[in-house]
Amino acid sequence: MDELELERENRIKNLMWTVSGDYALDFKPDLAAFDRSGFVALYDGIKQGAFAKYFDREAFSLYLVKKIYLHGMEAPLMTLAQLCIEFAVSGKIIKEREGVSNIRRRACEDILELDFARLQENLPGRLKLALLQEVLRGRQPATTQMRAWIDRVEGLEHAESTMELIRATDELYNEIADPYFEQKHGTLEQVLAVTLEELAEFSWKDYLNEEELEETLETYLNQVVQNMTNLDMLETVKKEEKPEQTQEKKQVLVVDEKALARMYSYVERNYGKTFLSETEEKRRNRLLCRGIHGDCSLYFTKGILKSSVMRNYQYEYARKQKDKNLYEYYDNHRIVKNNIRILTDMLKKTLAMRAEDEEILSDRGRILPKRLWRIGRSGEARVFERRLWQDKGSFVVDVLIDASGSQRSRQGQVAIQAYILSEALSNVGIAHRVMSFCTFWDYTILHEFRDYDAPRTENSNIFEYVTSSNNRDGLAIKAAGYGLLAREEEHKILIVLSDGRPYDVILNRPNARNPQPYYGEYAIKDTGFEVRKLRSQGICVLGVFAGEERDLAAEKKIFGKDFAYIRDISGFSPVVGRYLMKQLEKDT
Structure with missing residues (x-):
């Protein structure tokens, strides 16, 4: 099993190094994602190389960390960043290497098959679905608002600078995920103005996996760099530890x-x-x-x-x-x-039933004139009405x-x-x-x-x-x-x-x-x-x-x-x- 994982890791890294032309480029492949879809994992390696070749990945990842530092929500931000990177690099790398087009299509098919239901749950996910479907089937029907977002992402095919990517990601996040972000936390210029000293003073503990040993800004930055091109990132299911292992580790x-x-x-x-x-x-x-x-x-x-x-x-x-x-x-x-x-209606109806009082014939209570004829003529001579109050x-x-x-x-x-x-x-x-x-x-x-x-x-x-x-x-x-x-x-x-x-x-x-x-x-x-x-x-x-x-x-x-x-x-x-x-x- 170790040999198989090593072979997969080398295959993905070689793709990245070949595409980027930089054999010193560091990247840790997501081998767990390979178990779900080999095409997604391979395409991620290709995109890492292409992104490093055409854009400044350190500047882009630093923007993401600063946005999160100012209370940006990591999940939707990373989803939108991945989409922007995808469309900024895919056209460029396919022009150089036509074989990448087939890997891209197979990766998109796998994501749609594996995660269609989950992606439907929120707006960034639905935008991702729409874009992947257009990769496979061409232009699809969409609402006016969704079409505007789709066109903005697809338009990044012509992007030449990292700042264009940053601005597009920021605008999409502020429109789709948090319309009040600028009002509460600041504009893009204010996000970019966050200093490294401010970031370093903040503890990134709760943003890191438990396996991470160093709870530092550098560790979190590295994690962001590894994940920001991965189409499958937030949908990958982590294997849980067995209860016995947990119990052995901490008692x-x-x-x-x-x-x-x-x-x-x-x-x-x-x-x-x-x-x-x-x-x-x-x-x-x-x-x-x-x-x-x-x-x-x-x-x-x-x-x-x-x-x-x-x-x-x-x-x-x-x-x-x-x-x-x-x-x-x-x-x-x-x-x-x-x-x-x-739920309110269900409870109201039940409470109303409890509130209904019941009236019964009795030997005491309020006299009923219409029953007085029974006196001396019938064995059933109850001529009173009594109200039973329900338990409230x-x-x-x-x-x-x-x-x-x-x-x-x-x-x-x-x-x-x-x-x-x-x-x-x-x-x-x-x-x-x-x-x-x-x-x-x-x-x-x-x-x-x-x-x-x-x-x-x-x-x-x-x-x-x-x-x-x-x-x-x-x-x-x-x-x-x-x-x-x-x-x-x-x-x-x-x-x-x-x-x-x-x-x-x-x-x-x-x-x-x-x-x-x-x-x-x-x-x-x-x-x-x-x-x-x-x-x-x-x-x-x-x-x-x-x-x-x-x-x-x-x-x-x-x-x-x-x-x-x-x-x-x-x-x-x-x-x-x-x-x-x-x-x-x-x-x-």
């Missing part, structure tokens, strides 16, 4: 006294200040962090964007992720609004969302689904709270987006959803249940979105006992125990599973019969809506 984290003393301030800087008083925080920790969670702590926050200590890299990353979540929402806002309307007991809902690193690939979709649910609950007047949870060191961080009685305007805070670190599900569920039990409403519902894989790095304090690692059967049993305990206290708990099929058995152990398996996160709000209707219809 117990050992810290010294100095690090321990700084822990709280580190959590505060990277997750935002807590909204609890010091007394209340200690009281909750003393009450809830017991048993196997005895060495743990709870940390309640409104998030780093609402209560930041300083503007560090984590703050900037959270801002960038919020922009991404909002971009995904605006790109699908009609579908989102329709889903909110449907109030409801309260808690939505708890897993925000560990395993959810990173679907952050935007999770935020949208939680927002749909929150809007519908607000529309029908049901008190609800929405929180996410993750665990960093021995702190389980509960990010509260909106409290039970918050105004509807706070629903938009859900777009500040960001993922990181691990997840201690048992403690998070216990903390959410504590808040629900303190409410006065008669009917209490807890909805938990998770991947069925509780896992937490264990913090080994100096002079403390060495706790058992929180993963596998041990963690599943603890989480299941907390769920059953809440149910015994009158809380209805629904588990919504959005993980891998191999973890389905664990989810069943945790939530029993009240759990739902959704293969796609877009099924979250409909599934929860049906469950809520079921609870609302009880005893009607």
Whole structure:
């Protein structure tokens, strides 16, 4: 297998060096992409060589990094940059080497076959589809706006300077991905004015793969250079590590006294200040962090964007992720609004049925003159009418969302689904709270987006959803249940979105006992125990599973019969809506 990979790498590099004429040119081929399509990987190598030959790839990649530094969204920016590069170099290299035309066509066919459905999901993707189809089939019908964008990209065939490419990419991004970018963050001139010193001071940690050893600007720049010509870049599916490998790599984290003393301030800087008083925080920790969670702590926050200590890299990353979540929402806002309307109508109808009173014949109540003739003449002599008032007991809902690193690939979709649910609950007047949870060191961080009685305007805070670190599900569920039990409403519902894989790095304090690692059967049993305990206290708990099929058995152990398996996160709000209707219809 190693020999095969080496042969593929040499083949791609030789193509790049032959096209560019520069045998000192450095490039790391994407061998994972070769497994999906050899033509895409080969064509990427050809484009890398052509781009280096005709344009200044360092200047272009530096523009991309500066745009991202000023809060440009990486995914749509890279998609548009790839398209601009594609049409700027393809015509030039095909004139020199006619054989490239066939490789290009086969690469376009493979992308359309493999990723057609995924590319339909957003505007940059749909532009990419339209352009690839025109490569294969010639000019195609398009809307006026789409045609303008297509013509602008195809017109780059005559581009002679790198600045033409930069300007076209910037204009397309500002029109398609973020129409308010210039107003909020600056013009192209202001983007290009960002200095290397400013870039170097910014931490690029969250923009790099976990495999990267150096978290530096240079590393990120290299990554951008490797990816900016790759048509298949953002669609390549990464292989996940096996759970056993993950468990072997990280189980117990050992810290010294100095690090321990700084822990709280580190959590505060990277997750935002807590909204609890010091007394209340200690009281909750003393009450809830017991048993196997005895060495743990709870940390309640409104998030780093609402209560930041300083503007560090984590703050900037959270801002960038919020922009991404909002971009995904605006790109699908009609579908989102329709889903909110449907879910609202479902809940309204169910609540209306609960509100309907029933009138029955009785031996007491309001007299009915028309039945008085029955007295002394009939055995059925009930001449009164009594109204039975339906149980209008109030409801309260808690939505708890897993925000560990395993959810990173679907952050935007999770935020949208939680927002749909929150809007519908607000529309029908049901008190609800929405929180996410993750665990960093021995702190389980509960990010509260909106409290039970918050105004509807706070629903938009859900777009500040960001993922990181691990997840201690048992403690998070216990903390959410504590808040629900303190409410006065008669009917209490807890909805938990998770991947069925509780896992937490264990913090080994100096002079403390060495706790058992929180993963596998041990963690599943603890989480299941907390769920059953809440149910015994009158809380209805629904588990919504959005993980891998191999973890389905664990989810069943945790939530029993009240759990739902959704293969796609877009099924979250409909599934929860049906469950809520079921609870609302009880005893009607």
